[in-house]
Amino acid sequence: MNKPVASRWAQQFPQLGTDPVPVEALLSDEYFQREKERLFKRTWLKLARVEELPAAGSWKLKPLPIWDSSIILVRGQDGQIRGFHNTCSHRGNRVIWAQDGHGKDRRFSCHFHGWTYNLKGELTHVPQEDEFFDSFCKADNGLAPVAVDVWEGFIFAHLDPQPAVSLKAYLGEAAARLSGFPYGEMTAVYAYRTVLNCNWKIAQDAFSEAYHVTTIHAGSFPEGFSAKLYDVQLFGPHRTSAVYMDDKGPTPTPVAALSHRLGTTSIAKRGTRVALPPGVNPTRSPNFAFELSVLFPNFLVHIMDGLYFTHQFHPLSVDQTLWEGIQYFPPPRSAGERFSQEYGQVLQRNAWLEDTATMEATHAALKSGAKKVMHLQDQEVLLRHHYQAVDEYVRG
Incomplete structure (x- = not known):
């Protein structure tokens, strides 16, 4: 079996419900001010x-x-x-x-x-x-x-x-799942940042599901990744899941094939993933792409064999967000490995450009007031959990 059987997340997590999600949390300055005081000023x-x-x-x-x-x-x-x-x-x-x-x-x-x-x-x-x-x-x-x-x-x-709660207690099982990865060995860093004219949750949503992969990333990763999530785990306000490649996957271009041969530092390379914590891809499936993890409220960590990358979304106002995306690689030991890293990070950067291209348009369209709710499907379970976790802080 190349990957686990996809679950019906609404059945596994009935506490999240299936109702549409109000867009008030994305547009209301009053709601944002409560986020600021009750969430961001009270969490790690x-x-x-x-x-x-x-x-x-x-x-x-x-x-x-x-x-x-x-x-x-x-x-x-x-x-x-x-x-x-x-x-x-x-x-x-x-x-x-x-x-x-x-x-x-x-x-x-x-x-x-x-x-x-x-x-x-x-x-x-x-x-x-x-x-x-x-x-x-x-x-x-x-x-x-x-x-x-x-x-x-x-x-x-x-x-x-x-603080009343230590960092260890706050991260809890989410930290335990992600601990043991060689983060400290990956010191070759490629960092990007920009200010986006959208609510911070809209920006974070774009990196919290795979439903968009076959459309937004048709250029960067044609037929590369499954549009479903696997092994979803909820740890209090934190969440994690696995993203897998399609069983067939794309035929690499000549440049991609050369990069894959010279190094392991491409998100699109299929292979045995071994440098992972025991709870991540426990079957060591060659179709495993990366672990998509969200440490509440605004820090995303994606780990895979050979590299990891992070996203963080710093709210500036109800409709403005500073996004920071960082890729981490081990220092290259040869010109070939350096080439592989450069190819991999540019490919990933291009995918991020595709992701961020959706965010400002989403916020601008929602400001019209034409739509009052969002209809989330089963594979958008991480978004549903996110809005519920935020709301518990804001209203609690």
């Missing part, structure tokens, strides 16, 4: 990879408009990664004046009045400190922290410095 969000902070003093600045803040991630002299609001304790100016970026420093100094902080966020120097009053205590005025924790090299942060 992925911000970076540990490879981005390789040594003591390494820092990365991550703007998070959904938190009304930007976050400084820094690796201390003790090796620990910490997170702080990019806000000086004096008069609230930015400590790092760039909009985003990364670097390496032994300390952070506000350019406005020179207040200086060490890698632990402690306030270490205040010019003319003797001019302040008895109510001022330097030890009490370090940078405001956020909670930071790491799973499989991914750095997550929580707005509450002492």
Whole structure:
């Protein structure tokens, strides 16, 4: 058997229902504001990879408009990664004046009045400190922290410095299923980002089902992938499933065939998938393409043998989203492997361009008010689960 038998997901997950889904959650600014306060400010969000902070003093600045803040991630002299609001304790100016970026420093100094902080966020120097009053205590005025924790090299942060739920407990079984993949060995990175004029859930929906593959991706992957999902698992607000290739699959072009022969780093290459966690493609079917996983609320991880890629959707407003798509490969060991990687990442990039081409038009059309609901079919089960998980936070 090349792949498992497709299930009827509505029968397996009756709690999700089969009713049409209202589009209010995509268009209402009131709903978006509740998402901001009740969802994004109360859950763990992925911000970076540990490879981005390789040594003591390494820092990365991550703007998070959904938190009304930007976050400084820094690796201390003790090796620990910490997170702080990019806000000086004096008069609230930015400590790092760039909009985003990364670097390496032994300390952070506000350019406005020179207040200086060490890698632990402690306030270490205040010019003319003797001019302040008895109510001022330097030890009490370090940078405001956020909670930071790491799973499989991914750095997550929580707005509450002492969240009620740890990252491990929050990710739960979803993290257990995806743990053990060699994420840290894949350090050749290709990253894309753009601002899309659509709600963040519309953007995320486009990467959460395979129903669209035979139409949108007819150019990139003609007859390549099944339009069905397999092995769907729901873990609280998180979800995962498998995507398989068609039994026959496409005949590779000469360039694709050369890329497949020289390396394993193409999403369209058929072969035995071995470098996977035990729960992913347990039969080691050669038709397995990738695991499609969503770590709630807005981080997608897709793993396969030889590479993985991620998507993240940062809400900017009810109708604007910053999308980041990143592909991760092992460092190439030869010119042939480099060629294979370049071919694979361009193919995947082209597919992402096909995906993102649908999003703004969807939002613009829905704004007309002509349609009040979306009719989701059985293979769009991940979308149905997503809207229910979001709504439980927003209305709960």
